[in-house]
Amino acid sequence: MYKNTIAEVCQHLANGDYSSKELCQHLLERINRFNASHNSFIEVSADSALQAAAKADELRASGSAAPLLGVPIAHKDIFCTSGVRTSCGSRMLENFIPPYNATVVDKLNAAGTVCLGKTNMDEFAMGSSNENSYFGAVANPWDTNRVPGGSSGGSAAAVAARLVPATTGTDTGGSIRQPAAFCGITGIKPTYGRVSRYGMIAFASSLDQGGPMATTAQDCALLLDAMAGFDERDSTSIDRPAENYSASIDQSIKGLKIGLPRQYFTSDLSAPIADALQLAIDELQKLGATFVDIDLENQSLAVPAYYVVAPAECSSNLSRFDGVRYGHRCESPVDLEDLYKRSRAEGFGREVKRRILIGTYALSAGYYDAYYIKAQKVRNLISQDFTRAFESVDVILGPTTPTTAFKHGENSDDPVAMYLNDIFTIPANLAGLPALSAPCGFVEGLPVGMQLVGNYFDEGRLLNVAHQYQQVTDWHAQIPAEVDA
Amino acid sequence: MQWETVIGLEIHAQLATRSKIFSGSSTDFGAEPNTQANAVDLGMPGVLPVLNRQAVHMAIKFALATNAEIGRRSVFARKNYFYPDLPKGYQISQMSLPIVGRGEVEITMDDGSVKTVGLTRAHLEEDAGKSVHDAYAGQTGVDLNRAGTPLLEIVSEPDLRSAKEAVAYARKIHSIVRYIDICDGNMQEGSFRCDANVSVRIAGEEKLGTRAEIKNVNSFRFLERAINFEVERQIDIIEGGGEVVQETRLYDADKDETRSMRSKEEANDYRYFPDPDLLPVEVEQSLIDQLQQSLPELPESRKARFITDFELAEYDAGVLTADKATADFFEAAVEKSGASPKLASTWITGELFSRLNKAGLELGDSPVDAERFSGLLARMHDNTISGKIGKQILDQMWDSTDSADHIIESEGLKQISDSSEIEKMIDDVIAANPSQVEEYRGGKEKLLAFFVGQVMKASRGKANPAQLNELLKQKLNG
Numbered sequence: 011m012y013k014n015t016i017a018e019v020c021q022h023l024a025n026g027d028y029s030s031k032e033l034c035q036h037l038l039e040r041i042n043r044f045n046a047s048h049n050s051f052i053e054v055s056a057d058s059a060l061q062a063a064a065k066a067d068e069l070r071a072s073g074s075a076a077p078l079l080g081v082p083i084a085h086k087d088i089f090c091t092s093g094v095r096t097s098c099g100s101r102m103l104e105n106f107i108p109p110y111n112a113t114v115v116d117k118l119n120a121a122g123t124v125c126l127g128k129t130n131m132d133e134f135a136m137g138s139s140n141e142n143s144y145f146g147a148v149a150n151p152w153d154t155n156r157v158p159g160g161s162s163g164g165s166a167a168a169v170a171a172r173l174v175p176a177t178t179g180t181d182t183g184g185s186i187r188q189p190a191a192f193c194g195i196t197g198i199k200p201t202y203g204r205v206s207r208y209g210m211i212a213f214a215s216s217l218d219q220g221g222p223m224a225t226t227a228q229d230c231a232l233l234l235d236a237m238a239g240f241d242e243r244d245s246t247s248i249d250r251p252a253e254n255y256s257a258s259i260d261q262s263i264k265g266l267k268i269g270l271p272r273q274y275f276t277s278d279l280s281a282p283i284a285d286a287l288q289l290a291i292d293e294l295q296k297l298g299a300t301f302v303d304i305d306l307e308n309q310s311l312a313v314p315a316y317y318v319v320a321p322a323e324c325s326s327n328l329s330r331f332d333g334v335r336y337g338h339r340c341e342s343p344v345d346l347e348d349l350y351k352r353s354r355a356e357g358f359g360r361e362v363k364r365r366i367l368i369g370t371y372a373l374s375a376g377y378y379d380a381y382y383i384k385a386q387k388v389r390n391l392i393s394q395d396f397t398r399a400f401e402s403v404d405v406i407l408g409p410t411t412p413t414t415a416f417k418h419g420e421n422s423d424d425p426v427a428m429y430l431n432d433i434f435t436i437p438a439n440l441a442g443l444p445a446l447s448a449p450c451g452f453v454e455g456l457p458v459g460m461q462l463v464g465n466y467f468d469e470g471r472l473l474n475v476a477h478q479y480q481q482v483t484d485w486h487a488q489i490p491a492e493v494d495a
Numbered sequence: 496m497q498w499e500t501v502i503g504l505e506i507h508a509q510l511a512t513r514s515k516i517f518s519g520s521s522t523d524f525g526a527e528p529n530t531q532a533n534a535v536d537l538g539m540p541g542v543l544p545v546l547n548r549q550a551v552h553m554a555i556k557f558a559l560a561t562n563a564e565i566g567r568r569s570v571f572a573r574k575n576y577f578y579p580d581l582p583k584g585y586q587i588s589q590m591s592l593p594i595v596g597r598g599e600v601e602i603t604m605d606d607g608s609v610k611t612v613g614l615t616r617a618h619l620e621e622d623a624g625k626s627v628h629d630a631y632a633g634q635t636g637v638d639l640n641r642a643g644t645p646l647l648e649i650v651s652e653p654d655l656r657s658a659k660e661a662v663a664y665a666r667k668i669h670s671i672v673r674y675i676d677i678c679d680g681n682m683q684e685g686s687f688r689c690d691a692n693v694s695v696r697i698a699g700e701e702k703l704g705t706r707a708e709i710k711n712v713n714s715f716r717f718l719e720r721a722i723n724f725e726v727e728r729q730i731d732i733i734e735g736g737g738e739v740v741q742e743t744r745l746y747d748a749d750k751d752e753t754r755s756m757r758s759k760e761e762a763n764d765y766r767y768f769p770d771p772d773l774l775p776v777e778v779e780q781s782l783i784d785q786l787q788q789s790l791p792e793l794p795e796s797r798k799a800r801f802i803t804d805f806e807l808a809e810y811d812a813g814v815l816t817a818d819k820a821t822a823d824f825f826e827a828a829v830e831k832s833g834a835s836p837k838l839a840s841t842w843i844t845g846e847l848f849s850r851l852n853k854a855g856l857e858l859g860d861s862p863v864d865a866e867r868f869s870g871l872l873a874r875m876h877d878n879t880i881s882g883k884i885g886k887q888i889l890d891q892m893w894d895s896t897d898s899a900d901h902i903i904e905s906e907g908l909k910q911i912s913d914s915s916e917i918e919k920m921i922d923d924v925i926a927a928n929p930s931q932v933e934e935y936r937g938g939k940e941k942l943l944a945f946f947v948g949q950v951m952k953a954s955r956g957k958a959n960p961a962q963l964n965e966l967l968k969q970k971l972n973g
Binding site: 088089090096098103106108109110112207208209210211214215216242243244245246322323325326328330331334335346350370373374375382 | 534537538539540541543544545546573575577582583584585637764766767768771772773774
């Protein structure tokens with residue numbers, strides 16, 4: 011049962027091969043078995059999940075046709091879930107129970123999904139290793155000594171270990187794609203504005219975007235069908251009907267033009283990763299795609315620009331965590347300043363504090379033009395690079411990450427080394443473009459991800475390409491031996 | 496030494512939208528604390544602001560009413576600072592691209608002189624909540640009902656040269672926002688608040704002096720007093736050899752003084768940056784046209800029309816049009832009563848206003864509305880009653896819901912205009928006062944008033960005064 015994709019689960023549930031309750035029970039047992047060592051879940055909602063599953067089974071019996079009825083999923087703990095603790099991986103929100111659902115949660119509930127729990131993450135989505143969680147690091151199921159990536163590390167690890175067939179994630183600089191690559195699963199960051207941010211705790215508002223993570227592109231499409239769409243509660247969500255992604259994945263990709271950025275395929279790229287990508291290129295060529303070299307000239311500016319914009323926005327977004335209305339409050343504050351200082355000093359972890367400091371500095375009088383305005387200009391240049399590229403190609407292909415999953419603690423003392431992990435994923439966030447990571451091989455037993463970047467609102471095409479690729483490859487179907495029983 | 500005062504005002508007008516600027520909560524005043532604050536107003540994690548279009552429309556109407564530039568693309572920015580009544584840790588405001596750009600208004604001083612005052616800009620922003628310091632001993636409460644209420648911050652150029660000019664300007668803005676119905680103007684409830692930037696310099700000097708910003712002024716009277724106090728304070732400092740420091744000062748109405756709140760050094764670095772949760776506001780010409788058409792007649796043109804159409808004196812027209820409610824009341828009264836505009840004007844600015852002032856009421860709360868008031872004017876206009884009886888009737892109307900006609904009828908106050916009846920009363924008075932008649936006829940013409948009084952008394956005030964005068968003179972001289 012645990013090996014089933016969502017597409018298969020839907021079929022089995024429809025056939026009556028097993029019930030949602032049986033499936034959820036089975037997965038909850040697996041979570042129970044592996045979570046102590048993997049730590050991919052912060053919160054397991056066994057009782058409410060089984061109730062919801064039973065309800066879904068009843069609805070099915072009475073003829074309900076909700077598209078994902080009874081399908082178990084888990085939400086990254088950044089999405090507010092009414093009545094269920096939403097910590098965002100932080101001590102600050104250790105006891106925060108929101109009285110409302112994120113729009114993504116509402117939409118997936120409406121589609122019939124059953125939520126098994128909340129997945130672990132880097133605190134406030136800041137990190138590339140999931141080591142910044144107040145609730146502890148997460149193990150990569152392929153090698154528990156290694157990180158699953160971040161910030162959606164729990165979501166990726168849970169899917170890779172087949173504890174749940176799909177999860178939600180968020181991606182501000184690669185937080186869906188990088189862990190998807192490290193854990194050998196598929197994940198897509200949609201076009202900025204395609205999925206509502208309402209109820210998704212903000213890290214950097216102009217970059218954050220929610221999306222699905224699953225074993226296959228088809229499953230991502232099924233989830234995205236339910237998640238995408240305009241939301242009047244999010245002013246940056248785009249008022250344009252969402253496509254039927256799962257219906258368009260079967261199209262042939264013959265004649266598709268794929269661009270290979272020269273700036274990605276340099277001698278700096280590790281040889282085994284380059285080799286894995288070459289094999290993927292060969293497969294796609296066999297499917298009828300053609301390849302051309304393109305230039306994304308300002309790519310090298312992406313990481314520095316990102317590390318001004320994202321911290322600047324986060325420094326302001328996280329001001330609401332002040333110990334006044336909800337969240338962590340220090341013991342016996344002597345005055346207002348003491349309340350603020352100690353509540354925030356105790357509530358936030360090191361990386362969050364580092365970014366708040368960087369962002370506050372970048373927005374300060376006298377530095378604003380030199381940092382924030384300059385970074386916005388760079389952002390425009392990077393967008394223009396992509397606009398030019400998409401005049402001649404349909405999709406851009408490259409590595410998702412410069413390396414495979416690294417060991418716990420390996421980059422902990424060097425924030426810049428850690429930040430450089432996102433060198434290939436950040437540009438799509440800065441430009442607001444959709445981007446997907448799908449498994450395309452292994453290096454020394456660790457998964458390698460390939461990244462596909464599309465033009466605005468072209469997530470359908472990305473899912474189509476990845477799905478066609480997954481029809482002729484089986485990297486996505488590999489399961490870590492330790493959990494495959 | 497000759498000193499010159501330089502003043503610029505920042506006026507916060509609370510926009511009269513039903514819901515808040517970025518959430519669906521009600522903006523009603525006076526509800527139980529925190530009953531009008533939803534997840535967005537509370538700054539809960541993950542929630543997002545959605546702009547209230549009505550607030551944008553109101554800001555554009557203000558721009559149209561003050562001949563100001565309209566920011567065709569305006570941007571909301573975050574003003575970052577920590578305070579318990581500021582739930583998000585930042586206020587959503589506008590910084591470099593406001594919705595309203597440069598404009599101007601004319602103010603008329605008591606001596607009739609007219610001055611043009613420049614508007615620097617006006618921008619939309621959300622109000623903060625309130626800290627409640629007296630509800631719990633040793634603790635501070637926070638009421639977020641007001642958090643997120645839409646404000647239009649209207650910034651003037653430093654064009655004002657006296658407290659009186661500042662007050663005239665503030666009154667003018669007050670009049671405009673009420674005319675175009677974007678703010679209720681209630682200063683006690685804080686719907687219309689003025690901060691004054693005040694500095695002094697030696698007359699003729701180009702360079703501006705160091706300014707102090709005075710906050711917490713909640714009436715026009717206090718605005719004048721606060722500025723005057725501040726001007727004297729600054730002159731005293733400079734003449735005493737000291738230097739004025741740039742700071743924010745609070746006006747204390749009880750002590751009639753300003754005192755330091757925070758200095759420039761203590762000022763926050765607000766770290767403004769564009770709010771990534773909100774898109775820039777793009778204003779289409781079609782919207783501007785539509786709002787232009789919905790704009791009511793403004794004070795200037797209404798005053799001009801009153802002078803032309805109603806043949807009112809400039810001063811009277813100015814008084815009647817300073818406030819939209821008064822002008823509407825006046826026009827309704829003239830139309831419904833058929834009375835002359837002069838009569839209506841005199842009675843509104845005289846009898847009605849003095850009664851309202853005495854009762855401390857706004858025209859909108861007048862116990863006698865335009866409908867009943869015009870009933871009274873009509874009876875004076877057609878000579879059913881005299882002005883004297885009119886005042887008496889107005890008093891009775893004030894304390895009841897009766898119409899003027901009803902009071903005239905039930906009290907028998909109808910004016911006597913039947914000349915034979917008046918003549919008979921005159922004859923009786925002449926017969927009863929032979930010595931006075933003799934004196935009058937002997938040249939003591941002042942005694943006419945005595946006879947008028949006697950006849951009026953006999954008529955219980957109801958004799959038509961003009962007719963009485965005429966007939967009395969005839970009889971005495973005849």
